[in-house]
Amino acid sequence: MANTRKDANHLRDFERSLPMELLKARESAMARFRPMLRDHGLTEQQWRVIRALAALDQINASELARRSFLLAPSLTRILQYLEAEKLVKRSSDANDQRRAVFSLTAKGKKLFARVAPDSETLYIKIEQEFGADKLGLLYELLAEFYQTIAAEEETNISSAAAR
Amino acid sequence: MANTRKDANHLRDFERSLPMELLKARESAMARFRPMLRDHGLTEQQWRVIRALAALDQINASELARRSFLLAPSLTRILQYLEAEKLVKRSSDANDQRRAVFSLTAKGKKLFARVAPDSETLYIKIEQEFGADKLGLLYELLAEFYQTIAAEEETNISSAAAR
DNA sequence: TGAATTAAGTTAACATGTTAAGTATACTTC
DNA sequence: GAAGTATACTTAACATGTTAACTTAATTCA
Numbered sequence: 155m156a157n158t159r160k161d162a163n164h165l166r167d168f169e170r171s172l173p174m175e176l177l178k179a180r181e182s183a184m185a186r187f188r189p190m191l192r193d194h195g196l197t198e199q200q201w202r203v204i205r206a207l208a209a210l211d212q213i214n215a216s217e218l219a220r221r222s223f224l225l226a227p228s229l230t231r232i233l234q235y236l237e238a239e240k241l242v243k244r245s246s247d248a249n250d251q252r253r254a255v256f257s258l259t260a261k262g263k264k265l266f267a268r269v270a271p272d273s274e275t276l277y278i279k280i281e282q283e284f285g286a287d288k289l290g291l292l293y294e295l296l297a298e299f300y301q302t303i304a305a306e307e308e309t310n311i312s313s314a315a316a317r
Numbered sequence: 318m319a320n321t322r323k324d325a326n327h328l329r330d331f332e333r334s335l336p337m338e339l340l341k342a343r344e345s346a347m348a349r350f351r352p353m354l355r356d357h358g359l360t361e362q363q364w365r366v367i368r369a370l371a372a373l374d375q376i377n378a379s380e381l382a383r384r385s386f387l388l389a390p391s392l393t394r395i396l397q398y399l400e401a402e403k404l405v406k407r408s409s410d411a412n413d414q415r416r417a418v419f420s421l422t423a424k425g426k427k428l429f430a431r432v433a434p435d436s437e438t439l440y441i442k443i444e445q446e447f448g449a450d451k452l453g454l455l456y457e458l459l460a461e462f463y464q465t466i467a468a469e470e471e472t473n474i475s476s477a478a479a480r
Numbered sequence: 481t482g483a484a485t486t487a488a489g490t491t492a493a494c495a496t497g498t499t500a501a502g503t504a505t506a507c508t509t510c
Numbered sequence: 511g512a513a514g515t516a517t518a519c520t521t522a523a524c525a526t527g528t529t530a531a532c533t534t535a536a537t538t539c540a
Contacts, residue, residue: 172443172456173346174365174386179459180339181386182467187336188498197498199526202337215489223337223344228526230490235525252488252535280335284465288458293335295455296342302447304345351528360528362496378519391496393520398495415505415518 186276194269199224201269203232204258207242208266211257214247218256241265349439357432362387364432366395367421370405371429374420377410381419404428 236242241262247253399405404425410416
């Protein structure tokens with residue numbers, strides 16, 4: 155009896171790992187997007203950068219990192235690749251020589267125009283299967299979670315720095 | 318006017334990227350767990366493997382991959398490292414020479430016993446900040462999403478294979 | 481103004497993610 | 511029972527994740 159209870163608890167503890175549940179949900183979606191992106195010769199992260207530039211052109215690396223949710227070293231490598239493929243163009247900020255400013259080339263814009271509809275199609279399929287209402291609720295909860303937990307983290311950092 | 322609408326749409330399209338929202342939520346949680354794990358000399362993935370073995374000892378690599386949600390090549394490398402650190406012991410399945418069976422060493426169990434309480438403390442803090450009720454709802458939605466989307470994907474694969 | 485500090489990127493080093501190919505063992509089927 | 515197929519990993523190759531260190535340019539402030 156004691157053994158049974160103990161094992162069940164371990165199992166439940168393990169099951170309730172939030173980061174892993176978030177990862178599983180994410181993976182189930184990415185399993186659909188990844189093959190499509192691959193057909194276009196892109197990784198998920200490269201596509202995030204291209205999307206961010208398509209939404210707002212001429213932004214610097216820091217802002218691009220924030221919007222594509224990539225760490226600076228990853229972004230550096232990805233931008234080097236995208237530049238080599240002539241999908242992205244780098245220029246420099248006249249007011250701040252430390253900053254690099256990026257934009258899509260014509261080739262990059264064309265690629266975005268080809269991939270975006272495929273992405274949208276897959277997204278709509280997911281929305282239909284899961285339900286638009288539940289999906290909306292999920293978005294809300296995720297945003298709220300992120301704001302609560304990341305913001306509290308900020309607070310912790312700030313208070314630590316203030317000591 | 319047309320330009321304004323178009324830009325707004327781009328922005329909204331970009332914002333509603335579900336995989337990225339899931340990633341952001343996950344990252345906000347991992348930002349808390351990672352430093353703690355680091356203090357114990359573990360990566361997130363190594364900890365997932367140790368947790369899985371603590372919950373159910375003597376399991377083979379395939380089952381371990383499923384439970385720790387790692388791809389086989391990653392798991393191979395992680396197990397090689399954990400073996401070298403003498404945290405995990407490998408044995409072979411007498412009934413199937415292809416299979417490897419893994420278990421925690423005494424050292425591995427001690428490490429688990431040290432890390433688990435720290436993990437639990439952080440988890441409880443998150444639960445308190447976000448709210449147990451909302452967290453429960455988030456779990457439910459994530460599980461439902463995963464089952465719907467990953468299961469449908471299975472169906473697609475099966476029907477494709479059946480052709 | 482010149483030294484100290486901060487900010488923006490980049491590079492380095494190692495771990496993991498992802499796909500494809502390889503190896504050894506088990507199974508199936510003719 | 512030998513050939514063909516499937517299973518269970520492992521290795522390889524390249525991309526990204528993560529932390530720390532480094533470089534250069536801007537800023538602060540004594």
